[in-house]
Structures are given as C-alpha cells and as structure tokens.
Amino acid sequence: MSEHRTLDTFCPTCGYRANAATNINDKQTAPPSCGDITVCLKCGEILQFDAQLKVQPASLTNLLQISKEDGIRVAKAQRIIRARRPLGI
Numbered sequence: 001m002s003e004h005r006t007l008d009t010f011c012p013t014c015g016y017r018a019n020a021a022t023n024i025n026d027k028q029t030a031p032p033s034c035g036d037i038t039v040c041l042k043c044g045e046i047l048q049f050d051a052q053l054k055v056q057p058a059s060l061t062n063l064l065q066i067s068k069e070d071g072i073r074v075a076k077a078q079r080i081i082r083a084r085r086p087l088g089i
C-alpha cells in the first residue's frame with residue numbers, strides 16, 4: 001500500500017477532514033487523481049476525487065467503471081470502517 005498526502009478535504013457526508021489517501025491496490029502506487037474512487041475513513045462513504053483532489057460523492061458512472069477487483073476492495077474497506085464505527089462517530 002502506498003500513502004499520499006493530499007490537500008485538506010472534507011467528506012460531504014460526515015465532514016471528516018482528510019489530508020492523505022492510501023492506495024488499497026498493492027499493484028498501483030500512483031497518487032490519487034481526478035475520478036479516482038476513495039472511501040471515507042470515518043463513515044465509510046464511497047467518494048471520488050474531483051479535479052482539485054477534493055472528495056465528492058461518487059457518481060454512478062464512475063462506480064460502474066471500476067474493476068470487479070477494485071469493487072471488492074472498496075466494499076471490504078467499507079465493511080471494516082463501518083464495523084469499527086457503526087454510527088460514523
């Protein structure tokens with residue numbers, strides 16, 4: 001996993017401030033870019049980076065374009081986050 005610093009960005013669902021992103025695909029080390037899918041570490045919401053690398057709600061179009069393997073990784077990350085913080089607190 002590779003971690004990348006980002007500008008401060010806030011989850012549109014819970015307001016969590018993030019300033020880093022970790023690539024959950026071991027085969028990829030590139031920093032986040034526009035359209036990449038991410039998961040809020042606090043509430044588990046599925047988000048995407050915009051052109052300024054701020055997080056926005058993920059579009060259905062983008063969600064349908066991710067690979068099956070990445071979809072499984074996103075769902076697993078979401079399950080782990082929500083199991084640890086079931087109320088998003």
Ligand SMILES: [Zn+2]
Nearest residue numbers: 011014040043
């Ligand atoms: Zn959140």
